[in-house]
Amino acid sequence: MSTAGATVGSRLADIVGPQHVITDPARLAAFAVDNEKPSAAVSPQSSAEIVEVVKFAAKDQLAIVATGARTKLGIGLPPRQYDIALDMTRLDRVVAYDPGDLTLSVEAGIPLRKLGGILAEHRQFLPLGVPYLSQTTIGGTIASGVDSPLRQMYGTARDYLLGMEFVTGEGVAAKSGGRVVKNVTGYDIHKLMIGALGTLGIITRINFKTFPTPSASRAFVATFQTVERACGMRNRVAQSPLAPMTMELFSPGVAGLFAGKAAAQIEPNSMPENVISGTRWTFTMGFSGNENTLKRYETDLHKMAEECGAVDLVVLSGSQIAAAFARKREFVPIALSSSPAATILKMSVLPMRMAEALATAARAAEANRLPWVAMARGVGVIYFAVLPTERNEEAKQQAAHASNQILAACAALGGQASIPWCPTEWKSALKVWGLERADFVQMQKLKNVFDPRGVLSPGRFAGGI
Amino acid sequence: MDPRVVSELKKLLGAEAVLHRPEELLLYEYDGSVEIARPNCVAFPRTTSDVVGIVQIANRYQVPVVGRGAGTGLSGGALARQGGILVPFSRMNRILEVDAENQRATVQPGVVNADVSVAVAHLGLHFAPDPSSQRASTIGGNVSENSGGPHTLAYGVTTNHVLSLEVVLPTGEVVRLGSPALDSPGYDLPGLFVGSEGTLALVTEVTVKLTRLPEAVKTLLAIFDTVDDATETVVDITARGITPAACEMLDGWTIRAVEAYVHAGFPVDCAAVLLLEVDGLRQAVEQHAEDVADVCRLHHAREVRVARDEHERALLWKGRKNAFGAVGRLSPTYYVQDGVIPRTKLPDTLRRINEIGTKYGFEIGNIFHAGDGNLHPIILFDAREEEQFRRAVVTADEIIGFCIEMGGSITGEHGVGMEKDRLMPLLFSEDELNLMRRVRDAFNPAGLLNPGKIFPTTKGCGEIHVRPLPVAGASRA
Numbered sequence A: 001m002s003t004a005g006a007t008v009g010s011r012l013a014d015i016v017g018p019q020h021v022i023t024d025p026a027r028l029a030a031f032a033v034d035n036e037k038p039s040a041a042v043s044p045q046s047s048a049e050i051v052e053v054v055k056f057a058a059k060d061q062l063a064i065v066a067t068g069a070r071t072k073l074g075i076g077l078p079p080r081q082y083d084i085a086l087d088m089t090r091l092d093r094v095v096a097y098d099p100g101d102l103t104l105s106v107e108a109g110i111p112l113r114k115l116g117g118i119l120a121e122h123r124q125f126l127p128l129g130v131p132y133l134s135q136t137t138i139g140g141t142i143a144s145g146v147d148s149p150l151r152q153m154y155g156t157a158r159d160y161l162l163g164m165e166f167v168t169g170e171g172v173a174a175k176s177g178g179r180v181v182k183n184v185t186g187y188d189i190h191k192l193m194i195g196a197l198g199t200l201g202i203i204t205r206i207n208f209k210t211f212p213t214p215s216a217s218r219a220f221v222a223t224f225q226t227v228e229r230a231c232g233m234r235n236r237v238a239q240s241p242l243a244p245m246t247m248e249l250f251s252p253g254v255a256g257l258f259a260g261k262a263a264a265q266i267e268p269n270s271m272p273e274n275v276i277s278g279t280r281w282t283f284t285m286g287f288s289g290n291e292n293t294l295k296r297y298e299t300d301l302h303k304m305a306e307e308c309g310a311v312d313l314v315v316l317s318g319s320q321i322a323a324a325f326a327r328k329r330e331f332v333p334i335a336l337s338s339s340p341a342a343t344i345l346k347m348s349v350l351p352m353r354m355a356e357a358l359a360t361a362a363r364a365a366e367a368n369r370l371p372w373v374a375m376a377r378g379v380g381v382i383y384f385a386v387l388p389t390e391r392n393e394e395a396k397q398q399a400a401h402a403s404n405q406i407l408a409a410c411a412a413l414g415g416q417a418s419i420p421w422c423p424t425e426w427k428s429a430l431k432v433w434g435l436e437r438a439d440f441v442q443m444q445k446l447k448n449v450f451d452p453r454g455v456l457s458p459g460r461f462a463g464g465i
Numbered sequence B: 001m002d003p004r005v006v007s008e009l010k011k012l013l014g015a016e017a018v019l020h021r022p023e024e025l026l027l028y029e030y031d032g033s034v035e036i037a038r039p040n041c042v043a044f045p046r047t048t049s050d051v052v053g054i055v056q057i058a059n060r061y062q063v064p065v066v067g068r069g070a071g072t073g074l075s076g077g078a079l080a081r082q083g084g085i086l087v088p089f090s091r092m093n094r095i096l097e098v099d100a101e102n103q104r105a106t107v108q109p110g111v112v113n114a115d116v117s118v119a120v121a122h123l124g125l126h127f128a129p130d131p132s133s134q135r136a137s138t139i140g141g142n143v144s145e146n147s148g149g150p151h152t153l154a155y156g157v158t159t160n161h162v163l164s165l166e167v168v169l170p171t172g173e174v175v176r177l178g179s180p181a182l183d184s185p186g187y188d189l190p191g192l193f194v195g196s197e198g199t200l201a202l203v204t205e206v207t208v209k210l211t212r213l214p215e216a217v218k219t220l221l222a223i224f225d226t227v228d229d230a231t232e233t234v235v236d237i238t239a240r241g242i243t244p245a246a247c248e249m250l251d252g253w254t255i256r257a258v259e260a261y262v263h264a265g266f267p268v269d270c271a272a273v274l275l276l277e278v279d280g281l282r283q284a285v286e287q288h289a290e291d292v293a294d295v296c297r298l299h300h301a302r303e304v305r306v307a308r309d310e311h312e313r314a315l316l317w318k319g320r321k322n323a324f325g326a327v328g329r330l331s332p333t334y335y336v337q338d339g340v341i342p343r344t345k346l347p348d349t350l351r352r353i354n355e356i357g358t359k360y361g362f363e364i365g366n367i368f369h370a371g372d373g374n375l376h377p378i379i380l381f382d383a384r385e386e387e388q389f390r391r392a393v394v395t396a397d398e399i400i401g402f403c404i405e406m407g408g409s410i411t412g413e414h415g416v417g418m419e420k421d422r423l424m425p426l427l428f429s430e431d432e433l434n435l436m437r438r439v440r441d442a443f444n445p446a447g448l449l450n451p452g453k454i455f456p457t458t459k460g461c462g463e464i465h466v467r468p469l470p471v472a473g474a475s476r477a
Helices: A003-016 A025-031 A047-059 A112-120 A138-144 A189-193 A227-238 A254-259 A261-266 A291-307 A319-329 A331-336 A351-367 A393-412 A440-450 B004-013 B022-029 B048-061 B113-123 B139-145 B189-193 B227-239 B252-262 B282-298 B310-321 B323-328 B343-360 B386-405 B421-427 B430-443
Strands: A040-042 A064-067 A084-087 A094-098 A103-107 A161-167 A173-177 A202-209 A217-224 A246-250 A281-288 A312-317 A343-348 A372-377 A381-386 A416-421 B041-043 B065-068 B085-088 B095-099 B104-107 B162-168 B174-178 B202-209 B216-224 B246-251 B272-280 B303-306 B333-336 B364-368 B377-381
Touching (some): A047 A084, A064 A202, A138 A202, A161 A189, A189 B430, A217 A227, A254 A331, A254 A372, A281 A319, A343 A351, A351 A393, B113 B139, B216 B282, B252 B323, B272 B282, B323 B364, B333 B386, B343 B364
Parallel strands (some): A064 A084
Antiparallel strands (some): A217 A312, A246 A372, A343 A416, B104 B202, B216 B303, B246 B272
């Protein structure tokens, strides 16, 4: 154990008790962020203890990274400094759940899976079908800003998050919003915390709107010869009265990925056979409702798919949906585990420009001899994964070239892109946060308000914030 | 104020775009609230660069700048509390772009809310947030206040429909926040600026989402003989996980006021009605309407009427949306509150409001977004009588205190403005208020932009009304 680790560890032990502090380097490896290990990990049980830890860190110029299940710590740039891992998993209580009001308040460290169980008892749920679902905490899910196929119908966390409690970089415990479903009291600071990687505050408590579980659902799957035709199907649905719960397009390579060993490890229920095509583009759409509504969807979708030139189509129900949905949800971890140097871009474009964006990205990857797969959400968000077979200098250069072309293409299509996932040692060569933005200065102003001394995850965010 | 401000503004905008004579300013000392504050002058920009010029003049002479839409706000947000330049956006009222395929529109802030929906109706689209003031209120005002409306129960409030903003910061910088595509990497700046009540920037352009019009709509009027039955119905509808597109309640007192004015067809002899709407696919709407009607009957609805055609439906909504106008005929002044409570507490809260009214000698009408738990108790009084005014404020504060006790909020959609700033400490600690002040100061360091709003003001800070201190249930509980 290093001397610095011992000193920091003993100060932390004073705050939370020695049994909740780790200073053993072997055990600290689990808390590494981009290969950087902290000197200590601390597991507080209350916001008050977090305040003490942050105040201590601020005074001694130490840097903190808050962690949950540690599944998404690779997102963002490497921390400029990293001394203390703040393990949030002991803050795992449901603070309040009012099923009659469809509102919920939970501590940040509660596992999403556990929470799902509690809500299911009341036939309710949170529309967070996010990657790493079986491990992830609610705090990590919100702080990392990952999304869910269900955003097609329910929007993203910003649409159903009612309020939040957090601790700033100066050790101030504060809240914004509230617990009621409508509220305009004060600034919506909690929206800033979504996807901020803990650079503005350590989220301690989150209040949500919950949703009734839909009665019955089905999934419609159709395959198309070209990306243009698959996107045409998406556009056809978007211009109809149908209200999908989920809507995704998959590139031909995804079939192999979903049938592979990595996918089976992440999601043991096997993918229904012959659903996703290995040679064509696949369109999938989930929908729900009563018997008549389901029939209406099936009829309309069959007609639309035929008009759009579908090669074949199938309707899934029951456990088939669960298995297919799980793969869609876990697209990122499945892609990451399928290549030694998986590099995943998140592209956002206007929905009608998706075919163009996908074609351009495919050309960029192929011109650089990189295998690739893509999942595109109906709302205009694309996960484009390049999957080099080697993790070496050549692959890095190829990935850098391809991703630069894709970033520029997205900007030209009225959108933007970033690279949330790539090998750590490639981060200096890749534009992890995308092209520089006009509002960067405004973001810096906020960082200066919430964390003037740079205690919280310094350097990990856009522009090195 | 330095007289050169007016001459410089005239040079910038032309003489016809600047008002400064006392009789011209009269109209601008009001908005939809009970507050009054007179600006020193009024300047009408036509372009973003006009706005930049106005802000630069304000900076040079260190005078406040306050943005204004249609002035329908209910919390004094668009009043120049500390004087200075009032900037109505009524001449920046163009719809700049409609992108039907991507369901986006880019508009100037002075565009009237309903005009956006009218302009895109032929494309089968609309702008979903529908404040009751939507025939007058502007998108810029909606953005500043994060306005709601009856259909926000299912569709969400303004912030859920705003993708990108062009703003002018108090320094005169023009900045674009967010993007027409989703998930801009970086902090959610539009999320912070929407609902910031004009204290962070002046909004000069807004890109909004357009929502597809539903294929089918059914509007139901459920009629009840007791208020309790109506509120219990709302509790039950919510608990069953039925989300109507709208779920509005009007009590008997309000219905009688509305009927005398609008003739919407509300029964004048009942204790309360629920105005419910379900929409979506034809097949789903039939069943949803049945489900909703069943719950109403279970809670002793005397009658559940379904609007037979578009005309009947429009009439019912006209009654709802003109309710405040109807109430305005009954009394020289009315005071509308905007508290929010958990939906499960509706029956208790309505009973309590009634008791509080009796205690202070006011009859209080209730017309509100029941499905959201967003209350709008209306207190009628005569503002010319100082004692009545004070009593009305004490009554309102006690109602708001009860909402907070129930775990609720002091404002659901009207904003804090200069009306509820003194109530903020009931919800937020000094640390929390300071943090929000620092957010404001980061963008608005000199405090020239809409000063005296949201945050509790200390004495001698240019306050216009000296109000009695709140009598808050929360602090006595």
